[in-house]
Amino acid sequence: MADEEKIKKVSIIISKxxxxxxxxxxxMANGARMMGIEANLFFTFFGLNTITKSKMDSIKVATVGNPAMGIPSLIGILPGMSSLATLMMKKQMEELDIPPIPEFIEMISDAGGKIYACLATVEMFKLKKEDFCDQLSSILTVGDFYNLSAGGQIIFT
Structure with missing residues (x-):
């Protein structure tokens, strides 16, 4: 593939x-950095929990309204189901050597990936810069995010 055809930059939006x-x-961001691709992560809405110090260690699997789980939503609402599914998923990820969220964020940042929070969501949730992990590069408006993403691929997960 010719150099000009290769992806040089990705900006990934995480909203869940x-x-x-x-x-x-x-x-995806880690893979991009490992291939020398510039990677920007933009966290908005509940995706902000990923980089919020008080929440990043306690994120769970959604068992309700998740058809891929293969269980009826009625079962998914039972007490402990989300914790059980989370425990099973974390065990599987550990076996595959996939790091926990705080370590993953640190790895991506150490590899040169940039971590951004959405200003509108930060204001809506009444958060401050000090509520976020140390790897946070900046809090941006959507317009700022588009400007920094110019010339690259934008991926919404």
């Missing part, structure tokens, strides 16, 4: 706050 909504974007 469940494990299965967060990990695809983290894996």
């Amino acid at each position: 706050g469940s494990l299965e909504g967060i990990y695809p974007g983290l894996i």
Whole structure:
């Protein structure tokens, strides 16, 4: 593939706050950095939990309204189902050497990936810069995010 055809930059939007909504974007950003591709992660709405210090260690699998789980929503609402599904998924990820969220964010940042929070969502949830992990590069408007994404691929997970 010619150099000008190769992807040089990706900007990945993470808006979901469940494990299965967060990990695809983290894996894609990490893979991009490992291939020398510039990677920007933009967290909005419940995706902000990924980089919020008080929440990033307690993110769970969504068992209700998740048809891929293969269980009826009525079963998914039972107490402990989300915790059980989370435990099983984390065990599987550990076996595959997939790091927990805080470690993954640190790895991506250390590899040169940039971590951004959506200003509108930060204001809506009444958060401050100090509520976020140390790897946060900046809090951006959507317009700022588009400007920094110019010339690259935007991926919404």
